[in-house]
Amino acid sequence: MTGTLAPAKQLTPADRCDRCGAQAYIRATLPVGGELLFCAHHGRQHVAVLRDKGAHIQDESARLSDTPASARNDER
Numbered sequence: 001m002t003g004t005l006a007p008a009k010q011l012t013p014a015d016r017c018d019r020c021g022a023q024a025y026i027r028a029t030l031p032v033g034g035e036l037l038f039c040a041h042h043g044r045q046h047v048a049v050l051r052d053k054g055a056h057i058q059d060e061s062a063r064l065s066d067t068p069a070s071a072r073n074d075e076r
Contacts, residue, residue: 008058017042027058040064 017039026043
């Protein structure tokens with residue numbers, strides 16, 4: 001065993017925030033096992049403390065500002 005984490009799967013629309021039920025964009029994998037999912041809003045509130053406690057943070061909140069391909073194709 002190498003002790004490294006396997007790459008986390010990308011979060012999908014089916015992944016929901018554990019606080020409010022909105023789409024999750026942040027996954028916190030806890031050092032004792034398990035994970036917490038957060039929307040961008042609740043992730044910003046909790047991620048610093050979780051990181052300080054040793055959680056691995058997967059933050060995909062930048063996807064919120066991505067322009068969908070269908071919108072780019074309409075800009076001709």
